[in-house]
Amino acid sequence: MLNPAVAQYIQTHHEQMLAELAELIRFESLADAKDPDGCTPCAEWIAGRLGSLGMTADVVPAAGPPVVLGEWHVDDALPTLLCYAHYDVQPADPMEEWLSPPFEASVRDGRIYARGVTDDKGQLFAHMAAVEAWVEAVGQPPCNIKVCFEGEEEVGSPNMEAFLAEHRDRLAADALIITDEGFYDLTTPAVRYALRGLCYFEVTFTGPPVDLHSGLAGGVVRNPANALAAMIGKLHDENGRVQIPGFYDHVAPVSDAERAEWQAIGDVDSHLKQQFRVDVLTGGEAGYSALERLGARPTCDCNGIVGGFTGSGSKTVLPASATAKVSMRLVSEQDPQTVINGFKAFVAAHTPAGIRSEVTVAAAARPVMLDREQPAMDAARLAFRDVFDTEPVFMRMSASIPITELFQRVCGLDAVVTGFAQPDAALHSPNENLRLEQLWAGIEFLAAFYQHLAETDDSA
Amino acid sequence: MLNPAVAQYIQTHHEQMLAELAELIRFESLADAKDPDGCTPCAEWIAGRLGSLGMTADVVPAAGPPVVLGEWHVDDALPTLLCYAHYDVQPADPMEEWLSPPFEASVRDGRIYARGVTDDKGQLFAHMAAVEAWVEAVGQPPCNIKVCFEGEEEVGSPNMEAFLAEHRDRLAADALIITDEGFYDLTTPAVRYALRGLCYFEVTFTGPPVDLHSGLAGGVVRNPANALAAMIGKLHDENGRVQIPGFYDHVAPVSDAERAEWQAIGDVDSHLKQQFRVDVLTGGEAGYSALERLGARPTCDCNGIVGGFTGSGSKTVLPASATAKVSMRLVSEQDPQTVINGFKAFVAAHTPAGIRSEVTVAAAARPVMLDREQPAMDAARLAFRDVFDTEPVFMRMSASIPITELFQRVCGLDAVVTGFAQPDAALHSPNENLRLEQLWAGIEFLAAFYQHLAETDDSA
Numbered sequence: 034m035l036n037p038a039v040a041q042y043i044q045t046h047h048e049q050m051l052a053e054l055a056e057l058i059r060f061e062s063l064a065d066a067k068d069p070d071g072c073t074p075c076a077e078w079i080a081g082r083l084g085s086l087g088m089t090a091d092v093v094p095a096a097g098p099p100v101v102l103g104e105w106h107v108d109d110a111l112p113t114l115l116c117y118a119h120y121d122v123q124p125a126d127p128m129e130e131w132l133s134p135p136f137e138a139s140v141r142d143g144r145i146y147a148r149g150v151t152d153d154k155g156q157l158f159a160h161m162a163a164v165e166a167w168v169e170a171v172g173q174p175p176c177n178i179k180v181c182f183e184g185e186e187e188v189g190s191p192n193m194e195a196f197l198a199e200h201r202d203r204l205a206a207d208a209l210i211i212t213d214e215g216f217y218d219l220t221t222p223a224v225r226y227a228l229r230g231l232c233y234f235e236v237t238f239t240g241p242p243v244d245l246h247s248g249l250a251g252g253v254v255r256n257p258a259n260a261l262a263a264m265i266g267k268l269h270d271e272n273g274r275v276q277i278p279g280f281y282d283h284v285a286p287v288s289d290a291e292r293a294e295w296q297a298i299g300d301v302d303s304h305l306k307q308q309f310r311v312d313v314l315t316g317g318e319a320g321y322s323a324l325e326r327l328g329a330r331p332t333c334d335c336n337g338i339v340g341g342f343t344g345s346g347s348k349t350v351l352p353a354s355a356t357a358k359v360s361m362r363l364v365s366e367q368d369p370q371t372v373i374n375g376f377k378a379f380v381a382a383h384t385p386a387g388i389r390s391e392v393t394v395a396a397a398a399r400p401v402m403l404d405r406e407q408p409a410m411d412a413a414r415l416a417f418r419d420v421f422d423t424e425p426v427f428m429r430m431s432a433s434i435p436i437t438e439l440f441q442r443v444c445g446l447d448a449v450v451t452g453f454a455q456p457d458a459a460l461h462s463p464n465e466n467l468r469l470e471q472l473w474a475g476i477e478f479l480a481a482f483y484q485h486l487a488e489t490d491d492s493a
Numbered sequence: 494m495l496n497p498a499v500a501q502y503i504q505t506h507h508e509q510m511l512a513e514l515a516e517l518i519r520f521e522s523l524a525d526a527k528d529p530d531g532c533t534p535c536a537e538w539i540a541g542r543l544g545s546l547g548m549t550a551d552v553v554p555a556a557g558p559p560v561v562l563g564e565w566h567v568d569d570a571l572p573t574l575l576c577y578a579h580y581d582v583q584p585a586d587p588m589e590e591w592l593s594p595p596f597e598a599s600v601r602d603g604r605i606y607a608r609g610v611t612d613d614k615g616q617l618f619a620h621m622a623a624v625e626a627w628v629e630a631v632g633q634p635p636c637n638i639k640v641c642f643e644g645e646e647e648v649g650s651p652n653m654e655a656f657l658a659e660h661r662d663r664l665a666a667d668a669l670i671i672t673d674e675g676f677y678d679l680t681t682p683a684v685r686y687a688l689r690g691l692c693y694f695e696v697t698f699t700g701p702p703v704d705l706h707s708g709l710a711g712g713v714v715r716n717p718a719n720a721l722a723a724m725i726g727k728l729h730d731e732n733g734r735v736q737i738p739g740f741y742d743h744v745a746p747v748s749d750a751e752r753a754e755w756q757a758i759g760d761v762d763s764h765l766k767q768q769f770r771v772d773v774l775t776g777g778e779a780g781y782s783a784l785e786r787l788g789a790r791p792t793c794d795c796n797g798i799v800g801g802f803t804g805s806g807s808k809t810v811l812p813a814s815a816t817a818k819v820s821m822r823l824v825s826e827q828d829p830q831t832v833i834n835g836f837k838a839f840v841a842a843h844t845p846a847g848i849r850s851e852v853t854v855a856a857a858a859r860p861v862m863l864d865r866e867q868p869a870m871d872a873a874r875l876a877f878r879d880v881f882d883t884e885p886v887f888m889r890m891s892a893s894i895p896i897t898e899l900f901q902r903v904c905g906l907d908a909v910v911t912g913f914a915q916p917d918a919a920l921h922s923p924n925e926n927l928r929l930e931q932l933w934a935g936i937e938f939l940a941a942f943y944q945h946l947a948e949t950d951d952s953a
Contacts, residue, residue, distance in 0.1 A: 065806055124808055130703070188807055229708065233807040242770045243590070246921040247794045248689065248892025251822055252777035252786035254769050258795040259729065262817075265719060266726030309714050310702045315847035316811075317712035326712035334707045335718040336810050341797030342818060346525055347648050347693040347855040348584055349820060349892075350796050350921055351776075357722075358802060360809060362711050387775035395807040432708025432809075461706040461810060 035419050035481040038170035043162065043476050050476070051145070051469070053082070054158045055138035057120075058147045064098055064121035064185040072098035072184040075120050079157070079182055086165050088178070093200065097192035098184030102203060105164065105178045113177035114409075114486050115206035115446065116479075117436060118157030118213060119186035122149030123461045130463035144466040151458040151467045156212040156475065157182055159453070163479035176487040179206055183436060186213065189231060189396025190435040197436075197443040208409035208486055209446040212479070213434050215454025217426050218304055222417040222478075224410065225430035225450040227328065228437050230363030230400035232372045233336075235393040236261070236380055239354040244341070247351040255387030258340040258355040264383040264390075265357060268333050272319040275333045275361070277375040283366035287329045295324045298426055308456045328429030332362045358395075362433060369397035398435030404447040412485035413449045419481045420474050425451070453478060495879050495941040498630035503622070503936050510936070511605070511929070513542070514618045515598035517580075518607045524558055524581040524645040532558035532644040535580050539617070539642055546625050548638070553660065557652035558644030562663060565624065565638045573637035574869075574946055575666035575906065576939075577896060578617035578673060579646035582609030583921045590923035604926040611918040611927045616672040616935065617642055619913070623939035636947040639666055643896060646673070649691060649856025650895040657896075657903040668869035668946055669906040672939070673894050675914025677886050678764055682877040682938075684870065685890035685910040687788065688897050690823030690860035692832045693796075695853045696721070696840055697816045704801070705811040715847030718800040718815040724843040724850075725817060728793050732779040735793045735821070737835040743826035747789045755784045758886055768916045788889030792822045818855075822893060829857035858895030864907040868949045873909045875949070876941035880934050885911070913938060 043050075060075035076092045076099045083090035083103040090103035098121060106113075125135035125148045133139035135148035145155070160180060167174045181204060183193060197204065217223040240257035241250070268276055275281070295301070301324050302314060317326035326332070340355025342348035361372055377392050384390040404410075405427065417425045430450065440446040453475030459465045503510075520535035536552045536559045543550035543563040550563035558581060566573075585595035585608045593599035595608035605615070620640060627634045641664060643653060657664065677683040700717035701710070728736055735741070755761070761784050762774055777786035786792070800815025802808035821832055837852050844850040864870075865887065877885045890910065900906045913935030919925045 063806075067805065124802070124804060124806065126802075126804065127704070231708070231809070233809070235807075240771070243919070243922045244587070245769055246892060247792075247796055247820060248691070248822060249787075249920065250769050250776070250891075251792040251794045252790060252891065253765055253774040253783045254771055255773075255775045256794050258798050258817075259725060262722040262795060262798065263726030263729070266723030269719065269723070305713055309705055309710050311700070311714055311847065313715075313847045314713040315715045315845060316710070323713045327709075330712060332707075332711040334711045334716050334811055335722060335801065336707055336808065337801030337803045337812065338718050338722065338815065339799045339803040341795065342584070342586075343797045343799040343816070344584060344586065345527060346523075346584065347695075347818065347820070348796065348921070349691070349693070351794055352797065355798065356803070357718075358807065360707060360807070362708060385775060387771065387773045431710075431712065432706060459703070460709065461808070462703045 035477055036171060036484060039166045039480050040477060042166040042170040043473060043480065047473060050162050054155060057154050057158055058138045058150060059136055061136050062121050062184065063124055064188045066188065069098050072121055076101050076184060079120060082161055083180065086161065086168055095192050095196045100184065100196055101180065101182040102200065103180040105174055107173050107177050111176045111487055112207040113179060114483060115179045115181060115204060115209045116160045117181050117209060117211045118160060119153045119183040120157055121184045121187050122154065123187050127463060132464055143470065144468050146464055146466045148465055150465055151454045152460045152465065153186065153213045155467045155472055156452050159212065159472065159476045159479050162476045163483065166476070166480050167483065175484045178483065179204065186434065186436065189233060189398055190439065191396060193436055194439050194443060197439050201444055204444055206446060209440055209448040210409065210482065211434060211437055211448040211450045212452040214430065214450050214452040215458065216456065217298070217428065218456055221423060222421055222425035223451065224413050224425050224427050226403045226405045226427055227429040228401050228450065229431055229433050230367060230369060230438070231360060231396055231398045231433040231435065232363065232369050232376065233358065233360040233396035234376060235356060235358055235395055237354055237356045237391045238384070239389045240387060241351065241353050244353045245351040247349040250351045254351055255385060256351050257388050258352045260385050260388045261340065261355040261357055264380060265335050265359065267383055273317050275331065277372065277379045279371055279375045280331065283368065284331060285365040287325055327431035329364055331364050331367060333359065335359050362431065363400045365400060367400055369399055373397060398433050399438045401438035401441055403450065407447060408489045409449045409486055412482055412489050413451055415485045416478050416481035420478045495937055496631065496944060499626045499940050500937060502626040502630040503933060503940065507933060510622050514615060517614050517618055518598045518610060519596055521596050522581050522644065523584055524648045526648065529558050532581055536561050536644060539580060542621055543640065546621065546628055555652050555656045560644065560656055561640065561642040562660065563640040565634055567633050567637050571636045571947055572667040573639060574943060575639045575641060575664060575669045576620045577641050577669060577671045578620060579613045579643040580617055581644045581647050582614065583647050587923060592924055603930065604928050606924055606926045608925055610925055611914045612920045612925065613646065613673045615927045615932055616912050619672065619932065619936045619939050622936045623943065626940050627943065635944045638943065639664065646894065646896065649693060649858055650899065651856060653896055654899050654903060657899050661904055664904055666906060669900055669908040670869065670942065671894060671897055671908045671910045672912040674890065674910050674912040675918065676916065677758070677888065678916055681883060682881055682885035683911065684873050684885050684887050686863045686865045686887055687889040688861050688910065689891055689893050690827060690829060691820060691856055691858045691893040691895065692823065692829050692836065693818065693820040693856035694836060695816060695818055695855055697814055697851045698844070699814040699849045700847060701811065701813050704813050707809040707811040710811045714811055715845060716811050717848050718812045720845050720848045721800065721815040721817055724840060725795050725819065727843055733777050735791065737832065737839045739831055739835045740791065743828065744791060745825040747785055787891035789824055791824050791827060793819065795819050822891065823860045825860060827860055829859055833857060858893050859898045861898035861901055863910065867907060869909045869946055872942055872945035872949050873911055875945045876938050879941045880938045
């Protein structure tokens with residue numbers, strides 16, 4: 034049971050907390066490699082807020098956007114929890130599909146609508162609110178608390194490996210919670226014990242030096258838009274199997290025990306169709322269940338493509354170039370460098386005479402498997418039971434949080450990857466939102482998690 | 494020989510003519526189906542100018558942009574020439590590649606730079622200047638002159654078949670010249686006796702109702718960008734042969750005589766590489782010469798494609814939809830309707846489960862073969878010899894001017910398709926241009942053509 038005074042503090046301060054989250058949302062904190070300082074005002078606001086709670090807190094420079102580090106050391110005899118979240122957000126476009134401005138918190142029908150309100154500012158803010166509740170109600174947190182709030186998660190954390198290595202001592206902890214995840218369905222919490230990795234590429238095919246008249250040149254000059262489309266089309270065979278050489282070499286099969294555990298979850302297909310508002314689940318490889326394709330199979334998606342004339346009307350050009358963004362989600366022991374090499378070889382092999390191709394690696398992150406037996410996993414289970422009156426499901430995760438693997442490899446910390454995002458939160462989409470009730474419960478969950486970790490952790 | 498007084502008038506009025514062409518260029522006369530009235534001010538300016546030369550002239554309403562019709566009837570005993578050009582222009586984008594504003598005539602290094610300066614406002618203006626020269630120097634044109642200046646050529650003339658049918662009597666003539674074409678190389682004029690047809694489509698593949706997180710949905714939701722790319726990739730086999738069913742059914746082989754005539758032109762490949770500034774001519778079908786692929790073989794090009802995230806950075810979306818513009822150039826007896834049906838069937842066959850595809854026909858024009866034996870062909874040959882001191886080459890044309898086939902089918906008029914565009918004019922591209930010397934010579938050519946037609950035509 035969460036300390037009643039702490040619970041009561043949270044329940045009586047909703048209005049103030051909502052106003053503070055709205056302030057945090059106002060920062061257009063996009064992680065853009067071309068403008069790393071664009072995130073600094075948001076980081077400074079967070080550090081200031083941590084300081085006002087009584088924590089030591091700094092905006093720590095990094096090669097990318099700065100990282101906010103903070104600490105409240107209560108007692109050497111207590112375990113130390115490192116809390117991770119990220120303050121950068123996805124771009125808001127397509128802007129025209131938003132019903133309210135993406136960087137203003139708009140409350141409608143019991144939800145807050147804003148870019149990043151769930152992913153991940155709301156879940157970052159919940160740590161600050163939970164610490165505040167402990168401090169105001171009890172005088173201090175129930176365990177030692179450190180925070181690490183990143184500013185480049187949405188672009189694949191390219192500079193965080195170096196950052197963690199440099200600040201390893203300052204980040205030392207007994208447990209790590211990453212609150213950048215969410216519920217399995219509207220009422221069932223989830224803890225993730227595996228995450229997919231990511232490779233993200235930009236590929237440009239260039240043909241003639243300028244756009245040409247497709248009547249004058251069509252038939253003699255090779256068209257880079259056709260060639261790029263053909264390359265992308267060949268990335269999968271008719272069974273959805275990715276054709277990059279060596280792609281499946283280090284993909285491990287799923288154990289029968291794990292498959293049985295997933296089957297106990299229920300009618301996953303109906304759940305996913307509802308979540309994504311689609312009639313059929315025809316993405317990915319034939320011959321695997323949806324949950325296996327999401328969590329235990331690698332994928333390859335074209336995230337964007339553009340070339341030639343895309344305006345209104347019918348301009349007859351043969352484009353000078355065409356560009357695509359292509360990314361892969363990795364699983365098991367797939368190594369990003371192997372996938373990078375394989376993709377570059379694939380593109381080269383499908384670049385026809387008359388076309389020059391260029392591949393840029395925008396992000397690379399390894400997949401990760403986490404320790405399910407650590408005490409923090411149990412603390413999460415108990416805290417979810419306290420607040421939501423139900424057991425969480427333990428699942429693999431289809432998305433990537435690159436820092437999870439970095440914390441494991443660089444700092445020796447296996448995270449509890451969880452959170453209170455709901456399936457209808459529209460992450461990365463227009464009208465991203467967070468139910469108010471879920472936000473208050475999420476804050477209570479974190480406050481309870483700190484408490485259970487102090488009670489169950491045996492590493493102190 | 495062009496009448497010396499007419500030639501002298503042209504040579505002594507360059508400055509005034511350049512100022513008038515600059516006025517014509519200033520109209521942003523884009524044929525946009527969503528804004529047909531956008532072209533009207535340009536049409537009115539042209540009609541006003543024709544009136545000031547002493548012609549009767551009207552801006553005639555059409556279902557699309559209006560058409561300018563004008564006439565100077567000299568004498569029933571003289572042949573009547575119909576002069577066609579178009580006043581609409583291609584869109585100017587990509588804007589950032591223009592070195593001077595596209596709708597302001599900028600003279601640099603002996604060339605005028607502007608959108609449409611060659612295609613086709615310069616060649617339209619040349620008729621007005623040639624008529625003016627005859628009127629001012631001699632008192633009247635040497636033959637009866639009619640003009641038909643269209644405003645939707647760049648979007649495939651969708652409303653001109655109905656317009657020609659409605660105004661057939663007013664357009665009746667003994668000969669037709671279409672000045673929307675150009676030289677074979679910098680010094681060799683060309684007359685075209687065959688034109689390719691065109692089908693232009695917009696294809697949209699739609700998947701989920703909104704952009705999704707490619708980590709959350711990748712592997713279960715079908716990606717419309719991947720599917721669209723795969724469809725486009727399958728439009729050609731590895732030999733560049735178009736895979737649309739029935740596509741080649743009505744493509745006639747080229748005669749040995751015609752092939753010999755083309756071979757006499759010289760090193761066409763080097764010429765084309767230089768014209769398009771490419772190292773290799775790898776577009777089109779294997780096994781055919783470049784000139785045959787350009788003039789006598791059909792093609793299929795992706796003119797533009799867009800979908801998903803195309804900004805800076807690496808947004809991990811699974812796009813809700815992707816759209817491409819795809820067009821085909823047709824030859825011989827290929828029927829646009831057959832190609833439309835074939836393409837729609839092809840798209841449907843390559844629309845996977847989980848994707849909805851939609852095909853819109855933006856333009857359709859038949860290919861055409863013209864009468865090479867008519868007296869106007871000889872008038873063009875003589876006029877080119879007068880002004881450029883060389884014989885024109887007679888060639889097929891790789892691009893499409895849909896009105897050519899409509900004039901033949903609806904009005905019974907086989908055109909002389911020619912003009913004074915130069916190969917380095919950057920048609921449809923940024924920094925479209927026209928050499929000043931070529932403009933003056935082009936005006937003289939038309940003035941001479943009117944004269945030779947009056948002398949050689951036997952239909953009057």
